[in-house]
Amino acid sequence: xxxxxxxxASGSGEDALxxxxxxxxxxxxxxxxxxxxxxxxLDAIAASGAELVTVSIRRMSLEGYEEGPLDLLGERYRLLPxxxxxxxxxxxxxxxxxxxxxxxxxxxxxxxxxxRETLYPxxxxxxxxxxxxxxxxxxxxxxxxxDPVACxxxxxxxxAAVMPLGSPIGSGMxxxxxxxxxxxxxxxxxPVILDAGIGTASDAARAMxxxxxxxxxxxxxxxxxxxxxxxxxxRDAVAAGRAARLAGRIPRLDHAEASSPRLGLIxx
Amino acid sequence: MSASIRVNGERRTTxxxxxxxxxxxxxxxxxxxxLAIAHNGAVAPRGRWSQTALRPDxxxxxxxxxxxx
Numbered sequence: 001x002x003x004x005x006x007x008x009a010s011g012s013g014e015d016a017l018x019x020x021x022x023x024x025x026x027x028x029x030x031x032x033x034x035x036x037x038x039x040x041x042l043d044a045i046a047a048s049g050a051e052l053v054t055v056s057i058r059r060m061s062l063e064g065y066e067e068g069p070l071d072l073l074g075e076r077y078r079l080l081p082x083x084x085x086x087x088x089x090x091x092x093x094x095x096x097x098x099x100x101x102x103x104x105x106x107x108x109x110x111x112x113x114x115x116r117e118t119l120y121p122x123x124x125x126x127x128x129x130x131x132x133x134x135x136x137x138x139x140x141x142x143x144x145x146x147d148p149v150a151c152x153x154x155x156x157x158x159x160a161a162v163m164p165l166g167s168p169i170g171s172g173m174x175x176x177x178x179x180x181x182x183x184x185x186x187x188x189x190x191p192v193i194l195d196a197g198i199g200t201a202s203d204a205a206r207a208m209x210x211x212x213x214x215x216x217x218x219x220x221x222x223x224x225x226x227x228x229x230x231x232x233x234x235r236d237a238v239a240a241g242r243a244a245r246l247a248g249r250i251p252r253l254d255h256a257e258a259s260s261p262r263l264g265l266i267x268x
Numbered sequence: 269m270s271a272s273i274r275v276n277g278e279r280r281t282t283x284x285x286x287x288x289x290x291x292x293x294x295x296x297x298x299x300x301x302x303l304a305i306a307h308n309g310a311v312a313p314r315g316r317w318s319q320t321a322l323r324p325d326x327x328x329x330x331x332x333x334x335x336x337x
Contacts, residue, residue, distance in 0.1 A: 031335075031336060031337030032335045032336060032337075033335040033336050033337045034335075034337070035335075041335075054336050054337055055333040055334065055335065055336045056333070056334045056335065056336025056337075057304070057331050057332070057333060057334070057336075058331060058332070058333075058334035059276040059277070059329060059330065059331055060276070060296070060303065060330045060331055060332045062275070062276065062294050062295075062296075062330075064295070065296070065297075065300065068302070068332055068333055068334060068335075069333050069334065069335055069336075070301055070302040070332070070333045071301075074301070074302075079333060081333065081336075082336050082337070084336050084337065090309075094306055094309065094310075094311070097306075097310075097311040098304040098305075098306055098311055098329070098331050099304075099333075100311075101304040101305075101311050101313060101314065102302050102303065102304035102331065102332060102333060103302065103333060169337070218337030219337065
């Protein structure tokens with residue numbers, strides 16, 4: 001039995017992800033970059049079950065028109081533009097406006113990078129950009145640190161969800177600070193989407209077990225030896241982690257607790 | 269009349285007098301989905317490309333969705 005068909009703890013069978021008043025069946029958000037080729041990208045995203053797929057906004061080639069993500073994915077998925085690579089408030093705000101014009105969506109994955117080596121978010125600019133963009137009518141999902149206070153500030157600034165990193169983008173190191181992610185999940189008034197650093201399926205399941213509402217990933221699927229199979233593994237891991245979270249894990253003990261009864265043990 | 273402007277970071281000479289004419293000069297179909305233009309640092313809405321006049325030293329960014337994470 002596939003874990004995607006597991007009943008949820010509520011028993012309703014419906015466990016939608018809600019962001020800014022909109023509901024999604026899938027709790028996996030997929031990226032559209034780094035796949036070995038277009039067909040693998042299409043097959044992998046389909047296998048992941050994602051409904052939301054991220055894209056960047058880039059200068060158009062003046063050498064001639066080539067098919068891009070909008071042509072390939074626009075009909076079947078909801079595209080979520082990002083401001084990847086932006087390092088200044090000005091560039092992020094203009095990229096956001098261009099994304100809204102290009103894709104006719106006010107949803108935005110806001111990225112403001114503070115350091116090129118680690119690709120860590122610039123929290124100061126991020127909070128300001130979130131405030132500005134929310135005032136301008138955007139639904140802002142900021143990629144941010146796994147810092148509980150930063151996540152609260154972003155929610156205060158009007159973020160529709162927060163997207164803390166598990167570990168540096170593309171590193172595949174998984175969740176470097178699960179303790180922080182758990183606190184963010186407990187405190188955040190908006191959905192928490194684990195973004196960046198996922199390496200393999202168990203990382204995605206862990207994020208969901210810690211209380212994340214969704215997981216966003218790209219490299220872990222696109223650069224896997226078999227991206228399509230990994231996409232399916234991620235889909236199942238997200239569903240399994242979510243089901244386990246809703247089911248409620250047992251408490252940890254510092255001693256053994258036998259599961260077979262003592263009563264009737266021979267020789268006693 | 270021709271003017272020197274910057275398009276996607278590169279200086280070029282254009283005879284186009286509007287953004288829409290510039291797209292055509294570049295061989296781009298203004299009707300293509302997903303195209304967006306920043307003109308001197310602000311978005312030029314699609315509906316106004318045909319009326320947006322180009323002047324010397326204007327900065328034009330022509331963008332579209334690309335792969336991303």
